Amino acid sequence: MTTKDPKIEAIERFFAAYAANDVDGIAQVLAENVEWTIPGHHPLAGTKRGIDEVRAFFEQLAKTGFQAAPLFLEANEEYVVDVHRGWSTEGVGQVDTTWALIWHFGADGKVDHVVNLSADQHQMDAFVWANFDLAPLPGRLA
Numbered sequence: 001m002t003t004k005d006p007k008i009e010a011i012e013r014f015f016a017a018y019a020a021n022d023v024d025g026i027a028q029v030l031a032e033n034v035e036w037t038i039p040g041h042h043p044l045a046g047t048k049r050g051i052d053e054v055r056a057f058f059e060q061l062a063k064t065g066f067q068a069a070p071l072f073l074e075a076n077e078e079y080v081v082d083v084h085r086g087w088s089t090e091g092v093g094q095v096d097t098t099w100a101l102i103w104h105f106g107a108d109g110k111v112d113h114v115v116n117l118s119a120d121q122h123q124m125d126a127f128v129w130a131n132f133d134l135a136p137l138p139g140r141l142a
Helices: 006-019 023-028 051-062 121-131
Strands: 030-038 046-049 067-075 079-087 096-105 111-118
Touching: 006 023, 006 067, 006 079, 006 096, 023 030, 023 051, 030 051, 046 051, 111 121
Parallel strands: 030 111
Antiparallel strands: 030 046, 067 079, 079 096, 096 111
């Protein structure tokens, strides 16, 4: 009998929480100081630092009914690589593409760094711009 890698189990819990729109469940697999990098040239792109920023990202993405279905998961000592289909169910236009994520696990067994890679970044950029506006100036500036 083969025992499943606990890192794979953590990513499976993440995807189950994601499918249920359970942001608290998503946060349970993340380290407090997690860094999550979203590629692109759109209002949701950039590196999110800390659970609050990652939660805010997923709360916004949920407004477009974004879904994800894992296709592949593999782990080594520190990393999990996942390939999944990601698509929208609501909003202006549609996005339906393949994503690869590189998940790094810290010594505490929680995810402390994630990098998203999109198979069709142009599609995602156009979709996000069609569905999310920037706050007006000067409020958008820190």
